[in-house]
Amino acid sequence: MSTDFAQQLLSWFDDHGRHNLPWQNNRNAYRVWVSEIMLQQTQVATVIPYFERFMARFPQLSDLAAAPVDDVLALWTGLGYYSRARNLHKCAQVVTEQYQGDFPVDTQTLAQLPGIGPSTAAAIVSQAYNKPAAILDGNVKRVLTRIYAIEGWPGQKVIEQQLWDLAKQLTPQQRNADYTQAIMDLGATICRRNKPLCVACPMQNNCQALAQEKVSALPTRKPKKDLPxxxxxxxxxxxxxxxxxxxxxxxxxxxxxxxxxxxxxxxxxxxxxxxxxxxxxxxxxxxxxxxxxxxxxxxxxxxxxxxxxxxxxxxxxxxxxxxxxxxxxxxxxxxxxxxxxxxxx
Ligand code: SF4
Incomplete structure (x- = not known):
């Protein structure tokens, strides 16, 4: 199904995906990286104004690396998860000092940098350099657990590994920037956490959760514990x-x-x-x-x-x-x- 999956997704993306997000213009590793960090735990509509203010203040990686961390935190106010901003600043300095200001092009080296995990590394490689690299963010986890009716909380190591294996198998060899955006868009706009739009979904004929009437039960929720x-x-x-x-x-x-x-x-x-x-x-x-x-x-x-x-x-x-x-x-x-x-x- 891997080629079919990518083809179906890409042809849906050509007509219905998002093509004018600010980080898709003047696309480069720096802009993709900042957008990916902002998009962790945060929706696109919230991120856009923050991204634009950030780029106006720090148009290049070198501007960010040279700024006081307080300026970065000030621009982050309201986005939450502030360790992201501190790591962003630290990472800009590491890339400037150790990589002459150019992001590494391979996922393994990228994933060693502050604040960049394997999925963010793959998003940078695929979107900035258009090379094959599988992502597995929250949207992709949701899409894959539903299409393949995978039960068990995706935070469990064994389930996460199963999802990584699938994500890698499904990743095509071409159009990687579009494919990454397409699978994120499918999760964000169609295969939503609540009220997914299965009737408009390009995967509806292959979706096992839909066939088995398990859509609302997947992905399996994290076991609850009372917060202190x-x-x-x-x-x-x-x-x-x-x-x-x-x-x-x-x-x-x-x-x-x-x-x-x-x-x-x-x-x-x-x-x-x-x-x-x-x-x-x-x-x-x-x-x-x-x-x-x-x-x-x-x-x-x-x-x-x-x-x-x-x-x-x-x-x-x-x-x-x-x-x-x-x-x-x-x-x-x-x-x-x-x-x-x-x-x-
Ligand atoms: S058919 Fe529904 S549950 Fe299945 S992938 Fe599409 S939107 Fe998600």
Missing amino acids: EKQVWTLLLTDHQQNVQLYQRPHKGIWGGLWSLPEFASLEDMENHLALLGTTNSQPLPEVKHAFSHYKLTLHPYRVCLPANHGFIQESTRLKWYASQQIDTIGLPSPIKQILQQYWA
Whole structure:
């Protein structure tokens, strides 16, 4: 079925695929790589404006490699999964220093670079260089588990290996840039997670999940476990000129390198901190909930406005005062940005 599969998919793609995505214009390894990293866990419609702003600020790999990581994080604000942005920056520096600014052309070397796994490496090789390389992102996993009625959670090693083997068998020798885009488009626009459009699908006559009425059951869901919950108390501290105090989180861990509100493990810890600052006049704001892949977070923000006669609180490298017009120049986690927009700026 491999040649038929590719032919059917490509002829569907010629008529119905996406041909005008920003990274398909002036296509090169740098633009494909940035788009692929942004598209991990994120939909095309969300990515497009981020990609365009990113390319306007960093038109070449060398621009990205030379920029401070804070500028990269600032442009990433709202896209989530910030380790992607830090790895993107690190990878740009590695390619500049070790590969004279040119991405390697083979998947194995590419997959050793920061933030690039085997599927992203294959997407770069096939899309930027039009060479055969099998991808296996979330869309492709969904398409293949359905067409071949493969049961078992695709995150399991044995299932993942089965899918890789299939993806490699099905990859054609020609039109590789189009084939990669086609299989991603099929997953994103037709074989969608919810309400797939089987009646419009070019694979409907070969789809075993459709024949066996298993479409909604595949891919098999990840076994559920209850996520732990974490609570933190955050301080929206402003001075009499309406500057806000922010601290930069460590580069490793959740929201690494982003600027955040000072945070405490308990209300008591926060009140002790306020007492040290010589103020106790805090006002609770509505709580904000945020879900990470491995735990749920509840933020309890409190607002404190320091009076004009309050002494200046020293800054340090990681603790600074920001005016509202500076806020778009730094990376902020989305929930923190939301609190600032609602209750400060
Ligand atoms: S027929 Fe339906 S389930 Fe099968 S590949 Fe097409 S859209 Fe997916």
